Amino acid sequence: MTALAIETATGARPEVPPARCVITADASYAARLAHDGRDGTDPGAWFPERWTLDGPEPYAVPLPGNQPEEPGTEVLPLTDGRVLIRREAAGRHLFSLLYPTGPGTGEVPLGAVECAGAELTLLPPAPDGRCAYALAVGETSTNVWLVAGGSFGPEHVAEVPGRCGGGVWLDRAGRLLALDREPVEGGPVKSVAVDLDRGGEVSALLQITEDSQDRLLLADLDTGLILVSSDAASPGELRLGWGVLGSTLPIRFPESLRIADCTTTPFAIQPGQTLMPESCAVAVRVDGPEGGVPWLGVWRPVENRMHQLAAPVGWLAGSGFWSRDGILSLPYVTEEVRCGLARVPAPEAPAPRPAAPVVPETPAAPRPVPLGQAPLGGRKQGG
Numbered sequence: 417m418t419a420l421a422i423e424t425a426t427g428a429r430p431e432v433p434p435a436r437c438v439i440t441a442d443a444s445y446a447a448r449l450a451h452d453g454r455d456g457t458d459p460g461a462w463f464p465e466r467w468t469l470d471g472p473e474p475y476a477v478p479l480p481g482n483q484p485e486e487p488g489t490e491v492l493p494l495t496d497g498r499v500l501i502r503r504e505a506a507g508r509h510l511f512s513l514l515y516p517t518g519p520g521t522g523e524v525p526l527g528a529v530e531c532a533g534a535e536l537t538l539l540p541p542a543p544d545g546r547c548a549y550a551l552a553v554g555e556t557s558t559n560v561w562l563v564a565g566g567s568f569g570p571e572h573v574a575e576v577p578g579r580c581g582g583g584v585w586l587d588r589a590g591r592l593l594a595l596d597r598e599p600v601e602g603g604p605v606k607s608v609a610v611d612l613d614r615g616g617e618v619s620a621l622l623q624i625t626e627d628s629q630d631r632l633l634l635a636d637l638d639t640g641l642i643l644v645s646s647d648a649a650s651p652g653e654l655r656l657g658w659g660v661l662g663s664t665l666p667i668r669f670p671e672s673l674r675i676a677d678c679t680t681t682p683f684a685i686q687p688g689q690t691l692m693p694e695s696c697a698v699a700v701r702v703d704g705p706e707g708g709v710p711w712l713g714v715w716r717p718v719e720n721r722m723h724q725l726a727a728p729v730g731w732l733a734g735s736g737f738w739s740r741d742g743i744l745s746l747p748y749v750t751e752e753v754r755c756g757l758a759r760v761p762a763p764e765a766p767a768p769r770p771a772a773p774v775v776p777e778t779p780a781a782p783r784p785v786p787l788g789q790a791p792l793g794g795r796k797q798g799g
Contacts, residue, residue, distance in 0.1 A: 437467065437735040437747045440493050441543045441585075444470040446747060447493040448732065449485060450478065464491045464514055466499050467747065467755055474747075476755035479514045479521045490538045495545030498524075500564050502538055502550070509536050509550070511563045511570060527569030529561055538563075539583040542590035543637070549593075553579050556600050560593070560616065574616025582607070584635050586661075594621055596631040607632040607644075624648040624657075624667050635661070636685040639693035641717070643682045656680055658717055660693045672720045677705040680713060680722075681734065686762070688740030694718040697762040699744050701734045710734075714744070714762055728758035738762075 437446040450465040461484030466477045479499060490502040498513045511526040529536060534554040542549060547565030551558060558580035562571040582596035586609060593610045597618075607622035607630055622630045628648035633656075635642045640661040645654050649669035656673040659665065673680060679702070686697040700713035702724065710733045714723040727733070730750040738744055742762040749756065 437732045438492050438541065439469070439735060439737055439747075440495050440541050440545050442470075442495060442545060443737040443745070444468075444495050444545075445493040445497060446735075447491040447499045449487070449489055449491055450476075450749075461485075462487055462489065464489075464499055464501055466493060466497070466514075466516070468497075469745070469757065474755050474757045477516050479516065481514075481521060481523065492538050492541060492548050494541075494548065494564065500526075500538070500548045502536075502563070507532055513564065526564060529563070529570050531559070534559070536561075539593070540585065543585050543588045544590045547590055549573075551580065551583060551595075553581070555579075558595070558597075560610065560612065573612050574610055576608070576610055576616055576618055582631055582633075584632050586635060586637075588637055594632045594635065604629045606630050629654065634682050634685055634698075636687065636689075636693070636696060638687050638690050639696060641685060641693035641696050641698075643685070643698065656682065658698075668717075670717075670720055672715060672722050673700075675702055675713070675722065675724070679703040683734050684736050684738050684744070686738040686740070686742055695765060697738060697742055697744070697765075699736055699738065712746070712760070714760075716762075716765060719765060723763045725760065728756075730756070731758070 437448045439446045446467040446469055448465055449462050451462055452460040463478055463480040463485055466479055468475055492500045494500065498515045501512050501514055503510045507530065509529045513524040513526060515522045531552040534552040536550055536552040539549040539551055548563050550561045550563045552561060558576045558578065559572060560574040562573050576595060576597065578597040578599045580595040580597045584594040586592035586594055591611065591613050593612060594607050595610055596605050597608050598605050604627055609619045609621040611617040622632055622644060624630050624646050625648045628646050630648065631645045633643045633645055642659050642661055644657045644667060646657055647654050649655050649657065655669050657667045657669040659667040681701045682698050683701055684699040689696045694717040696716065698715045700715055701710050702713045703710045710727060712725045712727045714725065728746055728748045730748040732747045732749065736744055736746040744760040744762060746758045746760060748758055
């Protein structure tokens with residue numbers, strides 16, 4: 417694919433902002449809730465759309481149902497090309513699999529989850545690409561549901577005490593899930609590992625200090641590189657930090673991950689850098705203090721510098737994926753291009769230096785629990 421020029425967005429902003437793309441773990445497919453783009457006199461309709469990403473050029477297939485979707489409807493792609501959709505009606509969450517059938521859309525109903533008084537959302541795509549999970553957050557506990565890929569309908573797989581958010585997969589089997597948990601009895605948020613094969617057995621994962629708010633944002637399964645959000649380094653201020661699961665070094669909070677008066681949100685880590693976590697490129701969404709068009713940051717631990725780049729026009733902000741050789745693909749939509757990928761090469765990394773411990777820029781903090789200490793065992797049948 418020819419690399420696309422990157423420029424700042426100009427001209428009138430669309431009446432309906434594009435929805436974020438959800439991308440499979442292997443970057444073969446993506447899905448989003450698209451809008452037909454009619455003018456203000458006719459607001460148009462929302463419909464699911466599947467993107468195929470693993471060919472020479474990306475292309476989109478609309479998957480409209482019998483009636484328009486609600487703006488809050490969630491979609492999630494599977495690696496077999498089908499798209500999971502979550503609809504809400506009368507307090508029930510209805511799940512179906514959508515697939516193209518010539519000019520129409522095929523739909524396989526999967527069943528429903530009733531969770532009165534709980535907020536239910538889809539978790540990020542599972543590493544195996546076949547299963548899909550949802551998180552139902554209640555007042556005192558959080559339930560994890562397997563909503564696609566089970567032996568029959570939605571299956572309850574875990575109940576975790578406390579109110580949980582986030583959701584980061586910690587292994588390729590889709591067994592260990594990191595959640596950010598707020599204890600029922602009160603106290604700071606801490607990331608915990610939930611073993612879905614042991615009925616939701618919970619183990620500590622991230623505690624930088626006893627009183628700090630510690631959330632896991634991203635984890636790379638090749639190297640163990642993690643990106644966290646915590647106020648351990650600056651009480652009262654959440655900052656981005658990085659570490660390596662299983663490392664003896666503490667979480668570090670470099671100044672290069674801070675941009676004055678801006679919000680920085682990491683969304684993708686370069687894969688395939690086995691044994692070289694400090695060489696992984698990290699893609700960061702940057703939002704200015706007054707809103708407006710977000711831009712792109714690219715950062716590596718070894719470089720200790722944030723490269724700031726303009727995002728492509730129409731970027732589905734916060735969406736993207738890395739290739740192993742350091743090319744960042746950013747999905748975008750414009751009036752002229754309904755399904756595009758802008759390819760952004762990562763800035764050249766500095767030459768490797770002799771291995772040496774990195775001196776933390778903040779006082780040392782306890783390391784996260786290594787992934788190897790999380791519960792182990794085989795997946796249950798039907799899970």
